[in-house]
Amino acid sequence: MxxxxxxxxxxxxxxxxxxxxxxxxxxxxxxxxxxxxxxxxxxxxxxxxxxxxxxxxxxxxxxxxxxxxxxxxxxxxxxxxxxxxxxxxxxxxxxxxxxxxRELRAGTSPFGPVHRRARSLVAGDSLLEVGSCFGFLALQCAEDGYLVQACDISAGAVELLTVAARRRHTELVATVGDATALPYDESCVDTVTLVHLLEHLDESAAEVALSEALRVARRRVVAAVPYEDRPSEHFGHLVRLTEVDLRRWTARLDHAGARYFEDHGGWLILTPR
Incomplete structure (x- = not known):
């Protein structure tokens, strides 16, 4: 959004x-x-x-x-x-x-299971959330004790997240950045997440975003996508995705292993080389 x-x-x-x-x-x-x-x-x-x-x-x-x-x-x-x-x-x-x-923590939000699963998949001590939007996942991870960075293409979203983190006394750094050209050094964080981001990109851009995530991550890339009957235009979704799409992308990426599963949508776990 x-x-x-x-x-x-x-x-x-x-x-x-x-x-x-x-x-x-x-x-x-x-x-x-x-x-x-x-x-x-x-x-x-x-x-x-x-x-x-x-x-x-x-x-x-x-x-x-x-x-x-x-x-x-x-x-x-x-x-x-x-x-x-x-x-x-x-x-x-x-x-x-x-x-x-509060509702995400309590499990009363429909999106709560996605955030809970994403948080369970973080490897290491540091995290970059790509496509953070409001930054709810980044804030939860930072408040769980991880060293967190977040980036989004929207300067307005980054400002909202920065203000919210400051007000909640939560340490994280939010930056304006494009998922296809991340403004971060190689292997600078343990885990990179792309949660409900890839459906906003065309196929070429999605592959580049995953490649960028692999470049930045030391230990793990976590991607989640909704499985929809048709793309939700009001959310800015461009494509309808299935596991076939996830496998096709990863077949063309340089990585040390991939895992796929379903849980309120599709998940792709990549291990950097």
């Missing part, structure tokens, strides 16, 4: 309300109405209830109903909901981060 690329078909305008105004159609914690090229969205989420799963469940229903379409509209609506859930934007983002991390 970090790159803005798809055209906005209906521009979302978001505000918080304690009750649904007349003329709006309810959709879970959200309600909406169309006004020409604008879709007005109201929500009841506040500082106590805003979190990644609540945000996504409401927005995905709007996508499924055809109310918003494309990555740009989805991201604009998401940021609008977060920013309006509290009296100040700083408190809103702090609540979003704290509540989302």
């Amino acid at each position: 970090c790159d803005i690329s798809a055209p906005i078909l209906r521009r979302p305008v978001v505000r918080r309300t304690t009750c649904v105004p007349a003329g709006f159609r309810e959709c879970g914690d959200l309600a909406w109405r169309e006004r020409g090229e604008v879709v007005e969205i109201v929500h009841r989420l506040d500082a106590a209830t805003i979190c990644d799963s609540a945000l996504l469940s409401g927005l995905i229903r709007l996508v499924d109903d055809g109310i918003i379409a494309g990555q740009s509209a989805f991201e604009e609506a998401a940021k609008g909901i977060i920013r309006t859930c509290a009296a100040t934007e700083a408190r809103a983002w702090a609540s979003f981060y704290d509540n989302s991390l």
